[in-house]
Amino acid sequence: MIKTDIIIVGSGIAALSVANTLCKNGRKAVIITKALKSSSNSTLAQGGISVALSENDNYNLHYNDTLEAGCYKNDPESVMTLVSKAPDVLEEFIKTGMKFDTDEKGNLLFGKEGAHHISRIIHAGGDRTGLKVMEELFSRINENITINENEMVLELRVKNNECGGVITRDNHGNINSYEANYTILATGGIGQLYPCTSNDITITGDGLAMAYRADIVISTPEFVQFHPTMLNINGKTMGLVSEAVRGDGGILINQDGVRIMEGKHPLKDLAPRDVVSRVVYDHYLKGDKIFLDISSVENFNGRFPYVSEICDKNGVDLSKNIIPVRPGAHFHMGGIKAKPTGETSLPGLYAVGEAACTGVHGANRLASNSLLEGLVFGRLTAENIMSSDRTAPRFDDEIPNIQIEKLPDKNEIRNKMMEFIGIVRYKNKIPEIIKWFEEYIPSGSDKPMGKIDFTKTTNSEFEIYNMLTAGYIIAKAALKRNESIGAHYILDKE
Numbered sequence: 001m002i003k004t005d006i007i008i009v010g011s012g013i014a015a016l017s018v019a020n021t022l023c024k025n026g027r028k029a030v031i032i033t034k035a036l037k038s039s040s041n042s043t044l045a046q047g048g049i050s051v052a053l054s055e056n057d058n059y060n061l062h063y064n065d066t067l068e069a070g071c072y073k074n075d076p077e078s079v080m081t082l083v084s085k086a087p088d089v090l091e092e093f094i095k096t097g098m099k100f101d102t103d104e105k106g107n108l109l110f111g112k113e114g115a116h117h118i119s120r121i122i123h124a125g126g127d128r129t130g131l132k133v134m135e136e137l138f139s140r141i142n143e144n145i146t147i148n149e150n151e152m153v154l155e156l157r158v159k160n161n162e163c164g165g166v167i168t169r170d171n172h173g174n175i176n177s178y179e180a181n182y183t184i185l186a187t188g189g190i191g192q193l194y195p196c197t198s199n200d201i202t203i204t205g206d207g208l209a210m211a212y213r214a215d216i217v218i219s220t221p222e223f224v225q226f227h228p229t230m231l232n233i234n235g236k237t238m239g240l241v242s243e244a245v246r247g248d249g250g251i252l253i254n255q256d257g258v259r260i261m262e263g264k265h266p267l268k269d270l271a272p273r274d275v276v277s278r279v280v281y282d283h284y285l286k287g288d289k290i291f292l293d294i295s296s297v298e299n300f301n302g303r304f305p306y307v308s309e310i311c312d313k314n315g316v317d318l319s320k321n322i323i324p325v326r327p328g329a330h331f332h333m334g335g336i337k338a339k340p341t342g343e344t345s346l347p348g349l350y351a352v353g354e355a356a357c358t359g360v361h362g363a364n365r366l367a368s369n370s371l372l373e374g375l376v377f378g379r380l381t382a383e384n385i386m387s388s389d390r391t392a393p394r395f396d397d398e399i400p401n402i403q404i405e406k407l408p409d410k411n412e413i414r415n416k417m418m419e420f421i422g423i424v425r426y427k428n429k430i431p432e433i434i435k436w437f438e439e440y441i442p443s444g445s446d447k448p449m450g451k452i453d454f455t456k457t458t459n460s461e462f463e464i465y466n467m468l469t470a471g472y473i474i475a476k477a478a479l480k481r482n483e484s485i486g487a488h489y490i491l492d493k494e
């Protein structure tokens with residue numbers, strides 16, 4: 001048994017925000033991450049951070065845009081907490097050394113993205129915001145934080161409705177049991193459940209699956225956001241083409257040069273993501289080729305160095321001013337139900353960032369609100385923990401005698417998810433995928449996709465089991481929701 005005070009699972013922006021607040025206040029924590037610490041969606045993030053800091057903006061306007069994009073399925077109180085705290089958190093981040101992009105006079109530059117009625121997105125390094133912010137946060141970590149890379153958290157340790165830490169397998173194959181007073185899940189979302197995604201390869205719904213096995217309340221998992229513009233090379237997704245490109249004048253066209261968002265929404269190419277994704281997908285299914293026309297974007301290479309780099313690597317000639325695109329899974333609005341201060345339904349367990357569903361995103365997340373959520377709610381979670389006093393319950397681990405009998409290939413799961421629970425959904429088809437998932441329920445489970453004997457699986461098998469579990473949870477919730485709203489778009493309404 002390894003005794004610790006605080007465990008943070010994951011190493012993206014939410015995890016680092018918690019860790020930074022803790023360590024600068026003298027609290028120790030262990031970050032456990034299943035790959036390298038840099039393997040996260042945060043590091044890949046191109047879009048920036050939305051914050052009401054420009055002269056003609058205020059947080060009430062940010063609040064309104066967040067609710068409108070979320071189809072008013074958001075938790076208004078959580079949204080208000082996020083947008084009202086954002087200016088102070090970002091101002092302090094800047095004052096203490098974080099460099100966002102500015103004009104020659106040193107004034108912050110504000111960009112625009114989908115569904116924002118005002119330019120309020122700040123960037124760093126053009127489209128390398130995620131990387132720059134993560135580099136800054138890692139540089140602030142002090143000796144109070146230990147980072148264990150290549151160690152996979154398999155289960156939460158739970159007894160008598162309390163969380164007392166985690167069970168992991170490290171890179172030597174050892175099973176470790178950590179006793180912790182506070183356990184924080186910051187494992188990110190579920191992007192790798194789909195064949196086309198902007199997400200890091202490690203993002204396989206592990207936190208969601210673990211929470212489900214521990215009977216923790218999960219909220220609106222059916223809301224999965226697709227981003228309209230992934231770089232599309234012969235049907236394969238080779239990275240994201242930031243929405244900020246459309247914010248700077250990029251236009252979606254078909255192979256004949258016709259604007260595809262004309263007449264589809266008053267905000268046209270900058271309509272909410274769910275709307276744009278459906279239009280692009282519709283064309284894609286008809287066999288059209290869709291491109292981003294960047295001819296009116298000034299200084300494309302300077303403004304979007306990362307997109308330029310991935311285009312270049314994949315043989316896209318930017319001098320032709322068109323980039324081939326298609327939609328892909330991008331963000332999970334649903335997840336482990338949590339407060340902005342991190343508490344979940346299980347005492348001792350906290351969730352932050354994309355793994356959590358704090359209700360801020362509703363049925364469709366507003367662009368550039370996710371790095372913001374990680375920063376702001378990560379800090380609130382750390383402050384909450386610092387002001388509480390909790391001792392981990394003492395108990396012995398129990399390993400269930402349930403074995404995985406068979407597992408599909410990861411790509412089989414991805415293709416099924418896209419077909420049945422993708423950008424558009426048919427209610428009458430969802431039972432088919434649920435039935436398919438049910439073929440993989442190990443016999444003797446106390447519930448579908450319940451706890452298994454992790455000592456008898458490899459990490460890679462366990463990851464597939466987590467993907468199956470997360471997919472099953474999403475499918476069940478999608479079947480339950482009858483209204484067609486935001487990212488849950490049903491084509492065969494009763």
Ligand code: SIN
Pocket residue numbers: 045046047048241242243244366367368369370
């Ligand atoms: C993007 O750059 O388009 C992504 C930004 C986001 O997801 O908020």
